[in-house]
Amino acid sequence: MLRGIARRTMTDIRQKQLINSYEAVKSEVMAYAESKGKSDVFLLPVSKLKPASDVQLLYDHGVRSFGENYVQELIHKASVLPQDIRWHFIGGLQTNKCKDLAKIPNLYAVETIDSLKKAVKLNEARAKFQPTAGKILCNVQINTSDEAQKAGLFSDNDILEVVQFFLSPEATHVELGGLMTIGSWDVSHAESEENRDFAVLAHWKQVLDAKFSLNLKLSMGMSSDFKQAINQGTSQVRIGTDIFGARPSKAEMRA
Ligand SMILES: *Cc1c(COP(=O)(O)O)cnc(C)c1O
Numbered sequence: 001m002l003r004g005i006a007r008r009t010m011t012d013i014r015q016k017q018l019i020n021s022y023e024a025v026k027s028e029v030m031a032y033a034e035s036k037g038k039s040d041v042f043l044l045p046v047s048k049l050k051p052a053s054d055v056q057l058l059y060d061h062g063v064r065s066f067g068e069n070y071v072q073e074l075i076h077k078a079s080v081l082p083q084d085i086r087w088h089f090i091g092g093l094q095t096n097k098c099k100d101l102a103k104i105p106n107l108y109a110v111e112t113i114d115s116l117k118k119a120v121k122l123n124e125a126r127a128k129f130q131p132t133a134g135k136i137l138c139n140v141q142i143n144t145s146d147e148a149q150k151a152g153l154f155s156d157n158d159i160l161e162v163v164q165f166f167l168s169p170e171a172t173h174v175e176l177g178g179l180m181t182i183g184s185w186d187v188s189h190a191e192s193e194e195n196r197d198f199a200v201l202a203h204w205k206q207v208l209d210a211k212f213s214l215n216l217k218l219s220m221g222m223s224s225d226f227k228q229a230i231n232q233g234t235s236q237v238r239i240g241t242d243i244f245g246a247r248p249s250k251a252e253m254r255a
Helices: 002-035 052-060 071-080 095-102 116-129 156-167 196-212 226-231 250-254
Strands: 042-045 065-068 086-089 107-113 136-141 174-180 217-219 236-239
Touching: 002 042, 002 052, 002 226, 002 236, 042 065, 052 071, 065 071, 071 086, 071 095, 095 107, 095 116, 107 116, 107 174, 116 136, 116 156, 116 174, 136 156, 156 174, 156 196, 174 196, 196 217, 217 236, 226 236
Parallel strands: 042 236, 065 086, 086 107, 107 136, 136 174, 174 217
Antiparallel strands: none
């Protein structure tokens, strides 16, 4: 009895906390976007390393889209949480995990396509395992900071090749939504108005939109740099820490 009450109180506290921070971030994003004359910036809450119960609390508040970074964690959450959640995979993608991802019926987007091979695999696996679940919306991830350890494409040829695949008749179960990048830590903490990495991504949008008559969306900006991203024309910001609080470190997760 006591334990039940204690648990309910914990849940109530967490629910208030999460809804408050979600609403605060949402207001900040919307107010800033409006002040810059940008009308539609989508806020994607990033729930990686946070419990499914946190996602459920925001779902109960009306939120339907969430970003996740780890395939196993996403498979688990997708299996226990409501089926109308639109999951965005935003983590480092491995070719051999494309199949597992494509099997998740309510996988809505994969934002980290960084090779032709992965785009082809994802399409094939979706066609085979979830043929009627709807096309997966894909973003091509571009390495805008030229840091060797960062994921993403940076050669012109590679980028064009992947985009052309998405526009070809072969791409029956995937669809190109836009471009994504992760700004370098240094640049995002430089307090400057203009983020060099975001400028590179915006430039790629211009080039590709013109070349292929597209209107690509941009996914850039996280807790530390979302204002720069909005200023530089993003369509979506991906925010984890400011909504869910600090994440446990990898070491803590293993313990
Ligand atoms: C973790 C992560 C985020 C959220 O980062 P925060 O700094 O916690 O807001 C956004 N995008 C990607 C690709 C991430 O891996």
